[in-house]
Amino acid sequence: MELYKAFKISAAGMRAQGTRLRVAAENVANADSLPTAPGQDPYRRKLLTFKNVMDREVGVEMVKVNKVMPDRSDFGMKYEPSHPAANDQGYVQTPNVETLVEMMDMREAQRSYEANLNVIQSSRSMLLKTLDILQ
Template sequence: MIDPLDASMKIAVAGLQAQSTRVRVVSENLANAQATGTTRGADPYRRKTVTFESAMNRALGVSLVKIKGVGVDKAPFRVEFEPSHPAADEKGYVKMPNVSLLLEMADMREANRSYEANLQMIKQARSMQSMTIDLLRNG
């Protein structure tokens, strides 16, 4: 028989792992939000994205969230006029990363909330396991 508490903990752990990866990628995007190329006309840092997928755990009979992959955002780069910049093209324009601070902060907030929700789920499952053991001992 499948233990529902064990299954719920495995679901929450998978969620923690996925959101941890998401926070890492968002942090990398934020850290590189101003990272331009170093040579004339070079491309700057390109925003990374995380793709999730559902994976069936046949032993528990539940679906778990998994990271399908970390890709790159194909959105166009912003350009700024800075003729003295080492990465400026022949017209004086520098390609800037396609990272939106507002979008990254929203992603970070959502990932943090999701992480906290999964952590709460684990705490609740542990508490229920502990109460069940106490009942069995004192019953």
């Protein structure tokens, strides 16, 4: 039963990190998305939060994505007077996405995903060895 709990906890972690990876990839993909008209906002970076959820069936706490929300930090400004969305001074708002930060977040999500996968593989190996001993 303990190995079953390890499977459930690790699977929940993999789901959460997969969502984190998707959000970071969406941010990177839109890092250069500028508005198309004056007064419009560019792409706004997305953030996600996690929460612990009690799985009463198994009796363990698991991680889950709480919510995906917009990052309220300020947009950047870029001087490009010929752009259709430029203001009176010739500046265009740029997304509040820092590609380097997103790439680091993606790498961290990947490592957490891999760690959870290793737990599942180790638990599976232990379960198989236990079955071999019992035969």
